[in-house]
Amino acid sequence: xxxxxxPEKLLSVFKGAPVxxxxxxxxxxxxELFWYVQYSRQRLQLLLRHISRESIKxxxxxxxxxxxSFHLKKPFAQEEDSAMYYCALFTGGGNKLTxxxxxxxxxxx
Amino acid sequence: xxxxxxxPKFQVLKTGQSMTLQCAQDMNxxxxxxxxxxxxxxxxxxxxxxxxxxTDQGEVPNGYNVSRSTTEDFPLRLLSAAPxxxxxxxxxxxxxxxxxxxxxxxEGSRLTVL
Numbered sequence: 001x002x003x004x005x006x007p008e009k010l011l012s013v014f015k016g017a018p019v020x021x022x023x024x025x026x027x028x029x030x031x032e033l034f035w036y037v038q039y040s041r042q043r044l045q046l047l048l049r050h051i052s053r054e055s056i057k058x059x060x061x062x063x064x065x066x067x068x069s070f071h072l073k074k075p076f077a078q079e080e081d082s083a084m085y086y087c088a089l090f091t092g093g094g095n096k097l098t099x100x101x102x103x104x105x106x107x108x109x
Numbered sequence: 110x111x112x113x114x115x116x117p118k119f120q121v122l123k124t125g126q127s128m129t130l131q132c133a134q135d136m137n138x139x140x141x142x143x144x145x146x147x148x149x150x151x152x153x154x155x156x157x158x159x160x161x162x163x164t165d166q167g168e169v170p171n172g173y174n175v176s177r178s179t180t181e182d183f184p185l186r187l188l189s190a191a192p193x194x195x196x197x198x199x200x201x202x203x204x205x206x207x208x209x210x211x212x213x214x215x216e217g218s219r220l221t222v223l
Contacts, residue, residue, distance in 0.1 A: 101151040
């Protein structure tokens with residue numbers, strides 16, 4: 001069965017510091033991975049998808065199949081990055097998007 | 110487009126009461142789903158539907174019923190509420206067959222069962 005692990009419940013960094021939110025997955029097939037973000041009082045929304053290899057709001061994430069990881073990175077944290085971040089694994093055949101437990105990112109001034 | 114609309118936003122129930130959480134989307138998405146969000150447990154899939162008349166169980170289906178009579182609506186029913194069902198519930202939809210797997214979420218419904 002597929003599983004997504006986010007080991008940190010809370011990550012606190014200072015403004016301007018680098019950020020890395022960890023995500024590891026377990027899946028026997030070819031994975032499709034996503035990062036979703038939930039800002040305070042807003043609905044959950046897609047941040048990144050590994051297929052497009054894009055940078056959104058300065059965030060990037062690289063799929064490492066050898067380490068089964070999809071860590072989210074940003075070189076310089078901003079106050080507006082404070083939010084809950086969820087890593088998610090899509091198994092198209094099963095029509096399911098499996099979420100990790102989430103990491104609360106707090107950017108302090 | 111309103112996207113995905115959930116009602117009510119807040120609800121308090123007593124143990125044993127029943128209620129229905131409503132979800133509607135205006136994007137003509139075939140796929141709709143319900144998740145519950147609990148602290149330390151992330152989002153867990155309750156039920157999903159790939160089209161009108163078709164529903165299937167997710168990870169935590171017990172205590173919940175769903176139906177899909179139209180493409181637009183996907184209500185979630187609690188037949189006999191229990192305190193363990195206190196949670197925030199999210200409805201989400203996407204285009205079936207979409208390669209990206211991107212889900213569009215509602216704003217959530219906070220349910221408290223006393």
